[in-house]
Amino acid sequence: MSTGERAYVRAGRLVVLIALVVYGAGAVERAAVDAGSPPSAGFRAGAFDPPRGAPDFALPATSGGEFRLSRRLGKVVALAFGYTSCPDVCPTVLAELSQVRARLGASAKRVQVVYVSVDPERDSPARLRAYVEQFDKTFLGLTGSMDQLAPVWKAYGVAVARKDVPGSTPPIYVIHHSASVFLVDTIGRLRVMAPFGTPVDDLLHDVRILLKE
Amino acid sequence: MRTLAALSLVGLIGAAGALAQDAPIRLENPWVRRAPVMPDSGPGTESRAAGYVTIVNRGAARDALVSAAADVAERVELHETRNMSGMLMMEGVSRVAVERGARVELKPGSYHLMLIRLKRPLTPGQSVTLTLQFERAGPITTRAGVR
Numbered sequence: 001m002s003t004g005e006r007a008y009v010r011a012g013r014l015v016v017l018i019a020l021v022v023y024g025a026g027a028v029e030r031a032a033v034d035a036g037s038p039p040s041a042g043f044r045a046g047a048f049d050p051p052r053g054a055p056d057f058a059l060p061a062t063s064g065g066e067f068r069l070s071r072r073l074g075k076v077v078a079l080a081f082g083y084t085s086c087p088d089v090c091p092t093v094l095a096e097l098s099q100v101r102a103r104l105g106a107s108a109k110r111v112q113v114v115y116v117s118v119d120p121e122r123d124s125p126a127r128l129r130a131y132v133e134q135f136d137k138t139f140l141g142l143t144g145s146m147d148q149l150a151p152v153w154k155a156y157g158v159a160v161a162r163k164d165v166p167g168s169t170p171p172i173y174v175i176h177h178s179a180s181v182f183l184v185d186t187i188g189r190l191r192v193m194a195p196f197g198t199p200v201d202d203l204l205h206d207v208r209i210l211l212k213e
Numbered sequence: 214m215r216t217l218a219a220l221s222l223v224g225l226i227g228a229a230g231a232l233a234q235d236a237p238i239r240l241e242n243p244w245v246r247r248a249p250v251m252p253d254s255g256p257g258t259e260s261r262a263a264g265y266v267t268i269v270n271r272g273a274a275r276d277a278l279v280s281a282a283a284d285v286a287e288r289v290e291l292h293e294t295r296n297m298s299g300m301l302m303m304e305g306v307s308r309v310a311v312e313r314g315a316r317v318e319l320k321p322g323s324y325h326l327m328l329i330r331l332k333r334p335l336t337p338g339q340s341v342t343l344t345l346q347f348e349r350a351g352p353i354t355t356r357a358g359v360r
Contacts (some may be wrong), residue, residue, distance in 0.1 A: 088261040092321035172257035
């Protein structure tokens with residue numbers, strides 16, 4: 001196992017636990033809905049109830065310069081994680097987020113989509129930029145070194161595990177990762193976690209709630 | 214004469230319809246996800262795109278998708294994404310079985326075609342040619358729009 005791989009596994013183990021806790025919170029919220037006691041905001045995806053401060057971070061942005069989450073107050077931030085060599089899950093999430101923005105019309109300018117790489121070794125800023133901007137020119141990709149990215153994955157409970165593709169020459173790896181979308185409200189609080197497969201209508205519904213607050 | 218022509222036209226359409234109906238495997242709603250051609254950054258980073266289609270087996274026997282090709286890619290692999298409690302995992306598969314009378318959807322987050330080493334960027338509005346190879350039914354070609 002290479003050093004990089006070990007780092008992934010370490011980060012992965014740590015964050016799997018957190019991911020489970022976060023998912024648990026979502027499940028409790030959904031159970032509350034089923035039981036007939038709607039959460040205060042009426043979100044359709046998993047809600048953080050009560051809301052908690054979104055872990056702040058700063059990373060190099062594909063648009064140039066640094067992105068710092070706490071400087072985006074006033075906008076709803078949709079935060080997602082993935083990598084450019086991922087043809088199925090990652091483009092699906094980005095396409096769904098672009099549909100959400102398209103359907104918001106003029107208020108889309110108050111929604112910032114931020115896409116954080118889970119593949120620091122291969123996701124150069126140029127690759128990530130081409131990848132995210134094909135869906136929407138306003139999407140920001142964030143990439144950096146393992147040391148810069150791993151704490152962000154951990155803070156959001158995003159599980160990341162690098163896996164070698166058997167029999168590939170030269171050796172190729174894929175990355176197993178959680179693909180939830182996090183919604184951060186206009187005052188910097190973590191409000192919603194939408195697991196992969198959440199209908200676009202539900203995402204749009206929840207973003208609209210945050211824009212109206 | 215005109216009646217005869219009309220009759221044979223009806224006959225032809227009927228025959229074409231019968232052929233389509235008799236085809237054991239039908240492909241529905243084929244499409245390919247958009248993809249840019251990005252600068253290479255090592256093994257596994259050649260540009261790729263996912264292809265999706267619904268396979269309907271109306272034949273008398275089970276069949277299986279065993280390989281695929283696309284005009285815009287150097288090669289195509291069959292892949293499956295699995296969702297393990299929110300962790301998304303992608304793996305190659307050697308075949309996708311389609312039972313008699315079954316519909317199997319290749320769709321995001323599930324089975325999909327992985328088009329590898331694209332010859333050009335794929336942008337919405339374009340279309341690509343996919344050829345799906347079935348164990349019993351043989352090759353079936355379809356045009357898939359880029360979305």
